[in-house]
Amino acid sequence: MSTILITGASTGFGRSLATEALDRGHQVALAVRTPESVADLVAAHPGKAHAIRFDLTKPADAERAVRETIEQFGSLDVLINNAGYGLLAALEETTDDQLSRNLETNFTGPFRLIRAALPVMRAQKSGRIISLSAIAAYANHPGFAVYAGAKAALDAACDAAAQETAAFGIKFTQVIPGPFRTDFIGRSLDHAERLPDYEATVGKFGAYLAKVNGKQPGDPVAASRLILDLLNEEKPPFRLVIGHYATTMLAKKIAANASELEAWKERGLATDFPAGS
Numbered sequence: 001m002s003t004i005l006i007t008g009a010s011t012g013f014g015r016s017l018a019t020e021a022l023d024r025g026h027q028v029a030l031a032v033r034t035p036e037s038v039a040d041l042v043a044a045h046p047g048k049a050h051a052i053r054f055d056l057t058k059p060a061d062a063e064r065a066v067r068e069t070i071e072q073f074g075s076l077d078v079l080i081n082n083a084g085y086g087l088l089a090a091l092e093e094t095t096d097d098q099l100s101r102n103l104e105t106n107f108t109g110p111f112r113l114i115r116a117a118l119p120v121m122r123a124q125k126s127g128r129i130i131s132l133s134a135i136a137a138y139a140n141h142p143g144f145a146v147y148a149g150a151k152a153a154l155d156a157a158c159d160a161a162a163q164e165t166a167a168f169g170i171k172f173t174q175v176i177p178g179p180f181r182t183d184f185i186g187r188s189l190d191h192a193e194r195l196p197d198y199e200a201t202v203g204k205f206g207a208y209l210a211k212v213n214g215k216q217p218g219d220p221v222a223a224s225r226l227i228l229d230l231l232n233e234e235k236p237p238f239r240l241v242i243g244h245y246a247t248t249m250l251a252k253k254i255a256a257n258a259s260e261l262e263a264w265k266e267r268g269l270a271t272d273f274p275a276g277s
């Protein structure tokens with residue numbers, strides 16, 4: 001049995017992860033903006049589920065969430081950075097407020113929470129940090145400049161942190177989904193005011209998202225089972241790509257990157273000083 005802190009447990013991936021974790025007998029701290037949204041889980045799992053009022057955009061909430069988890073359960077073994085939301089906006093349509101709120105929610109907030117959890121995990125010489133990334137961080141679409149930028153920033157930060165903390169028994173995994181059937185495209189997708197010139201790109205992607213909403217191929221319950229299975233793996237993957245869509249998109253991107261690297265390799269290599277100089 002592990003103690004797991006999950007952010008955004010009200011709906012979608014977070015709720016599925018929390019439900020599955022509780023069913024498996026883990027102790028779960030549910031970090032949510034509205035504790036009432038998880039009152040049913042807390043009532044159904046007395047002593048095992050604990051709600052914590054938590055907002056990624058409030059800096060003090062990170063250390064408090066970790067502290068409350070320890071006070072309640074006496075330990076913290078796994079942090080699941082799940083909460084987040086999308087922003088559909090061309091780079092030039094994005095307002096300052098949209099930019100800072102999205103970065104705060106998808107990058108700075110999770111970064112702060114990881115930083116708050118690390119001293120506990122470092123002292124106990126074990127820990128798992130799992131974060132919900134997005135395929136857009138690796139193979140992006142028009143309209144996701146800020147959202148995917150924030151996810152890519154967290155992935156890069158965790159890549160470094162994983163190397164910094166491996167010696168303390170701490171293991172990181174970035175989960176990389178394509179479209180999964182949650183509230184993400186509905187209530188969790190912010191929009192900018194569209195400039196007519198971006199209708200053919202951002203507008204088109206927005207229309208695709210609207211069309212797929214409610215019919216996304218990804219099943220968050222199946223994903224949650226796989227994510228929690230990682231806790232039994234001695235060597236969990238740093239990147240876990242889930243669903244056909246993300247798997248295909250990433251494979252195409254890797255092939256395109258390899259071919260571009262090859263095409264420009266000779267000229268790129270020629271920018272080093274001559275060997276031995």
Ligand SMILES: NC(=O)c1ccc[n+]([C@@H]2O[C@H](COP(=O)([O-])OP(=O)(O)OC[C@H]3O[C@@H](n4cnc5c(N)ncnc54)[C@H](OP(=O)(O)O)[C@@H]3O)[C@@H](O)[C@H]2O)c1
Nearest residue numbers: 008010012013033055056083084134179180182183184188
């Ligand atoms: N579903 C997909 O297709 C998909 C694809 C790629 C990546 N993802 C990622 O998966 C993660 C979970 O999203 P989901 O698909 O499960 O969507 P969801 O059902 O809309 O859940 C989003 C969760 O994030 C929480 N949240 C948003 N802003 C927050 C804040 N400032 N502080 C604390 N909690 C906050 C929401 O809380 P409230 O209930 O209070 O709003 C909700 O619990 C996100 O990081 C998302 O980027 C999803």
